[in-house]
Amino acid sequence: MKKRSIPALLGVLALLVLAAGCGPGGPAAAETAPIGIIGAMDAEVASLKEAADITETREIAAMEFCEGTLGDRPVVIVQCGMGKVNAGICAHTLIREFGCDRIINTGVAGSLDNRLDIGDIVVSTEAVQHDFDVSFLGFDKGEIPYTGLVAFPADETLRAAAAEAVRQTAPEVHVLEGRVCSGDQFISEGAQRDRITADFGGLCCEMEGGAVAQACYLNDVPYVIIRAISDKPDETEFVEYSVFEAEAAAHCAHIVEYMVEELA
Secondary structure (H helix, E strand, C coil): CCCCCHHHHHHHHHHHHHHHHCCCCCCCCCCCCCCCCCCCCCHHHHHHHHHHHHHHHHHHCCCEEEEEEECCEEEEEEEEECCCHHHHHHHHHEEEEEEEEEEEEEEEEEEEECCCCCCCCCEEEEECCCCCCCCHHHHCCEECCCCEEEEEEEEEEEEHHHHHHHHHHHHCCCEEEEEEEEECCCCHHHHHHHHHHHCCCCCCCCCCHHHHHHHHHHCCCCEEEEEEECCCCCCCCCHHHHHHHHHHHHHHHHHHHHHHCCCC
């Protein structure tokens, strides 16, 4: 048997590496990576699943992950449940288990800004966790230790796509871009809202977005949060929740459908 030269062996190894890159999980596969869609409302998730061609459903961590296509784009649709732990697990699972390369998180939120009316839409520029506080150890309020960050920035391309989707699918709805404040608390009192705005500012408060943002940041995956406003801080407007939920779910589903179809 003839001995092969070192250059020849290196050439063979290079070919093997290139071939592996074209297989599942390689660069060619990145073009078809699914978009992860995390919904909050039953009606909204049901609408998205109805609009999609669902090919497989898997249950992980008591969440139902529905794989399929929305238009021509592969997606994974899931309802994460309430709270930051659920949301963080959900986002991480979409990224690591399903290979999602972008995350869209929709749902409802309470307004922190009187410019927003019930039914209006907030698109995140960034997200903070208003209930995270280790300032006693020398960190800023809301700062996640050893990241150097209080707020995790949303992806600019996804932000622009979300705002345009609102304008195209729900032109009667007012859309603002700004900070989303998250915490494991249902904010129902003026004093709670005042504390959040004093410490963090922000347009709205809810219970999941900050964890989605942190999970995406740690995995280097773009994200955007879209929230329909369910109540106002000055309590000058009231809408029966069942009526609001139906309208908000329809708007959020249409916004996401439009986004997915338009994203390259």
